[in-house]
Amino acid sequence: xxxxxxxxxxxxxxxxxxxxxxxxxxxxxxxxxxxxxxxxxxxxxxxxxxxxxxxxxxxxxxxxxxxxxxxxxxxxxxxxxxxxxxxxxxxxxxxxxxxxxxxxxxxxxxxxxxxxxxxxxxxxxxxxxxxxxxxxxxxxxxxxxxxxxxxxxxxxxxxxxxxxxx
Amino acid sequence: xxxxxxxxxxxxxxxxxxxxxxxxxxxxxxxxxxxxxxxxxxxxxxxxxxxxxxxxxxxxxxxxxxxxxxxxxxxxxxxxxxxxxxxxxxxxxxxxxxxxxxxxxxxxxxxxxxxxxxxxxxxxxxxxxxxxxxxxxxxxxxxxxxxxxxxxxxxxxxxxxxxxxxxxxxxxxxxxxxxxxxxxxxxxxxxxxxxxxxxxxxxxxxxxxxxxxxxxxxxxxxxxxxxxxxxxxxxxxxxxxxxxxxxxxxxxxxxxxxxxxxxxxxxxxxxxxxxxxxxxxxxxxxxxxxxxxxxxxxxxxxxxxxxxxxxxxxxxxxxxxxxxxxxxxxxxxxxxxxxxxxxxxxxxxxxxxxxxxxxxxxxxxxxxxxxxxxxxxxxxxxxxxxxxxxxxxxxxxxxxxxxxxxxxxxxxxxxxxxxxxxxxxxxxxxxxxxxxxxxxxxxxxxxxxxxxxxxxxxxxxxxxxxxxxxxxxxxxxxxxxxxxxxxxxxxxxxxxxxxxxxxxxxxxxxxxxxxxxxxx
Numbered sequence: 001x002x003x004x005x006x007x008x009x010x011x012x013x014x015x016x017x018x019x020x021x022x023x024x025x026x027x028x029x030x031x032x033x034x035x036x037x038x039x040x041x042x043x044x045x046x047x048x049x050x051x052x053x054x055x056x057x058x059x060x061x062x063x064x065x066x067x068x069x070x071x072x073x074x075x076x077x078x079x080x081x082x083x084x085x086x087x088x089x090x091x092x093x094x095x096x097x098x099x100x101x102x103x104x105x106x107x108x109x110x111x112x113x114x115x116x117x118x119x120x121x122x123x124x125x126x127x128x129x130x131x132x133x134x135x136x137x138x139x140x141x142x143x144x145x146x147x148x149x150x151x152x153x154x155x156x157x158x159x160x161x162x163x164x165x166x
Numbered sequence: 167x168x169x170x171x172x173x174x175x176x177x178x179x180x181x182x183x184x185x186x187x188x189x190x191x192x193x194x195x196x197x198x199x200x201x202x203x204x205x206x207x208x209x210x211x212x213x214x215x216x217x218x219x220x221x222x223x224x225x226x227x228x229x230x231x232x233x234x235x236x237x238x239x240x241x242x243x244x245x246x247x248x249x250x251x252x253x254x255x256x257x258x259x260x261x262x263x264x265x266x267x268x269x270x271x272x273x274x275x276x277x278x279x280x281x282x283x284x285x286x287x288x289x290x291x292x293x294x295x296x297x298x299x300x301x302x303x304x305x306x307x308x309x310x311x312x313x314x315x316x317x318x319x320x321x322x323x324x325x326x327x328x329x330x331x332x333x334x335x336x337x338x339x340x341x342x343x344x345x346x347x348x349x350x351x352x353x354x355x356x357x358x359x360x361x362x363x364x365x366x367x368x369x370x371x372x373x374x375x376x377x378x379x380x381x382x383x384x385x386x387x388x389x390x391x392x393x394x395x396x397x398x399x400x401x402x403x404x405x406x407x408x409x410x411x412x413x414x415x416x417x418x419x420x421x422x423x424x425x426x427x428x429x430x431x432x433x434x435x436x437x438x439x440x441x442x443x444x445x446x447x448x449x450x451x452x453x454x455x456x457x458x459x460x461x462x463x464x465x466x467x468x469x470x471x472x473x474x475x476x477x478x479x480x481x482x483x484x485x486x487x488x489x490x491x492x493x494x495x496x497x498x499x500x501x502x503x504x505x506x507x508x509x510x511x512x513x514x515x516x517x518x519x520x521x522x523x524x525x526x527x528x529x530x531x532x533x534x535x536x537x538x539x540x541x542x543x544x545x546x547x548x549x550x551x552x553x554x555x556x557x558x559x560x561x562x563x564x565x566x567x568x569x570x571x572x573x574x575x576x577x578x579x580x581x582x583x584x585x586x587x588x589x590x591x592x593x594x595x596x597x598x599x600x601x602x603x604x605x606x607x608x609x610x611x612x613x614x615x616x617x618x619x620x621x622x623x624x625x626x627x628x629x630x631x632x633x634x635x636x637x638x639x640x641x642x643x644x645x646x647x648x649x650x651x652x653x654x655x656x657x658x659x660x661x662x663x664x665x666x667x668x669x670x671x672x673x674x675x676x677x678x679x680x681x682x683x684x685x686x
Contacts, residue, residue, distance in 0.1 A: 100173070107177045119181045123189070131195040139169030140197045152201070156191045 004048040005063075007056040012048070013063060022066035022074075024110025025051070054105045061098075062105055065091060065114050074113025084120055092121035096137050099125070171199070178203055279305070 003020040005013040020026045029049050051059065068087065075084065092099060103118035126134055135142050144152070170178070182190060182204060194204040279285070286301045 100170075103177060103181070104173060107180070115180055122181050123185050126185070126189060126193070129192070131192055134193060135196050138196075140171070140200070142196060143198050144195075144201075149195075152195055156195060160188065160191060 005059065006048055006050040007054055007059045008052055009056050011056040011059075013059060015063060015066070016070070018070040019063065019066045022069055022111060022113075023062070024112075025049075025108070028110075051109065053108050055101075058098075058101045058105050061102065062109065062111070062114065065117075066111075069113065075116060076112040082120070084117060088117050089121075089124075092117050094121070094125055096122070096125050100138075175203060 002014050002016050003026060005015060005020070005023075005026065007013070026049055054062070068091070075082065092102070099118050099121045103115065103122070106112075106114040106118055125137065129137065131142070134140070178200070182193070185193070190204050194201045283302050283304050286303070
């Protein structure tokens with residue numbers, strides 16, 4: 001059994017069932033209520049699912065991840081301190097723009113493992129940067145007034161000291 | 167280009183969730199949206215409060231703004247120390263539930279605060295959360311927000327950190343009884359002392375301090391830190407409940423101005439390099455040691471407390487001569503590591519050139535001979551005050567040898583003893599010290615008493631250590647003994663006034679078992 005995924009641009013990706021099962025949205029669409037109600041799942045090779053918010057390039061990248069994890073369970077819970085396998089870290093890379101796209105797509109497609117990996121990738125990229133560097137990286141415009149900035153420095157400085165008194 | 171602004175809040179929270187708290191603070195400085203998201207994040211609030219709960223503060227207070235706070239707290243006496251392994255208790259919440267969130271907790275006490283006042287709620291029945299009494303005290307300033315309330319588990323101390331409209335953070339110290347903390351007065355630094363050692367680090371030896379001309383808050387408020395007029399040293403006492411300073415005790419003097427008809431709780435401060443050992447002697451027809459109170463460790467704030475339950479033998483209100491004395495010099499070494507220690511004391515090497523050469527270096531092991539006379543109750547080593555290794559200025563060399571016979575160190579420690587006045591050092595070192603005469607408070611000799619109380623050279627061990635039970639004093643909540651050298655029992659508080667524990671039969675290196683005996 002295989003499922004055809006259609007990207008935003010209309011490109012078609014033919015993926016096998018275990019790969020497609022990694023994508024929560026596809027799984028829900030393909031199985032529908034029958035799956036959850038315990039009925040037999042209809043098998044239709046010609047089934048096509050349109051993922052209107054995901055571009056071809058990102059979808060192909062996500063399918064690489066799904067292909068890799070078709071047989072094993074990805075990590076789905078943890079924080080930025082957890083260790084991911086090397087393959088994962090190489091997969092997510094350090095390109096912030098791409099990670100953000102992957103993150104958005106993973107959120108849209110309901111892939112918790114990939115979502116966590118993308119968060120980890122962002123945390124790694126942000127690690128050790130100052131606020132201005134983060135703004136440049138993420139395309140954020142600093143919209144604080146000078147007074148607010150001073151106050152925030154003061155307060156955050158206090159908390160930083162509080163957390164690490166030495 | 168996809169930017170952060172295009173992501174919805176759910177995704178942003180996903181990212182923020184995994185970040186450590188320092189990165190959260192950094193990101194909150196980028197833009198208003200993220201600032202709002204992070205400030206509203208329950209996770210951050212939780213983390214901060216969790217951090218706050220895990221910190222204790224030393225009870226010298228100040229009112230200052232952030233830079234001053236930072237400078238003071240980081241460099242000087244006020245120091246946040248993380249305490250590890252504290253047992254957190256679970257208690258039943260009061261019924262009916264409190265109207266305001268509970269923001270501070272000590273055993274049986276909740277603390278709440280609003281803009282102008284803070285409330286201390288005492289649970290009469292601690293375990294069931296029954297009827298409670300509330301005391302309401304005003305805050306010194308009108309605070310927009312009370313960021314943290316820290317209730318020191320170890321003592322009767324409450325710290326409130328408040329913030330006003332300009333984000334100025336102020337810290338206030340109170341006793342839980344609602345008074346300003348006795349040590350919350352002005353900060354005096356004579357400027358010639360190193361700051362106290364960090365609480366959590368292994369610190370190698372004592373700093374060598376000269377006697378300060380004035381009492382200093384870094385080293386000061388200590389027994390013997392400031393010998394005055396050659397008449398011994400001063401022990402400052404505060405009534406722990408009221409924060410009122412009591413008349414000073416002088417070491418090597420006899421005190422006649424105290425009424426011990428009813429038990430009274432004092433707090434006294436001592437040098438952090440000095441174990442709080444205090445003996446009470448009752449003078450009468452005979453001289454009797456009424457009580458020798460030995461606290462297991464000196465507190466990081468260099469204070470200790472004791473309850474005088476000495477009864478007047480005459481049975482009426484009169485004065486009792488009381489002798490307060492320090493018996494040991496502490497060398498603080500982290501002995502919690504496993505391994506075997508060879509300890510070498512070299513009294514021949516003296517930093518004071520006026521002192522004569524001492525005997526040959528002594529070396530001994532953990533089970534050393536009697537004349538070395540040291541013991542470990544809490545991972546620290548204690549040396550008798552008047553023995554040759556323990557005179558002022560002696561240098562102690564300690565080498566740690568582990569089970570694989572690999573040596574670490576040697577570390578050199580220099581004993582600084584303020585109890586021995588410069589004029590008496592020679593006597594103390596050569597053993598030619600004359601027996602001081604007990605006198606009454608006015609300096610006149612008490613006729614008929616020529617005793618040897620002053621120069622006690624034998625470590626006096628509280629009888630409680632022998633039978634494994636001890637009743638201890640109010641401000642201590644919990645005393646943990648750990649490490650391979652902890653031969654003493656663990657203690658645990660049962661209620662406000664009693665600390666009961668049994669010596670564990672576990673082997674020394676695993677002796678963290680605790681037998682608590684509940685007394686009727």
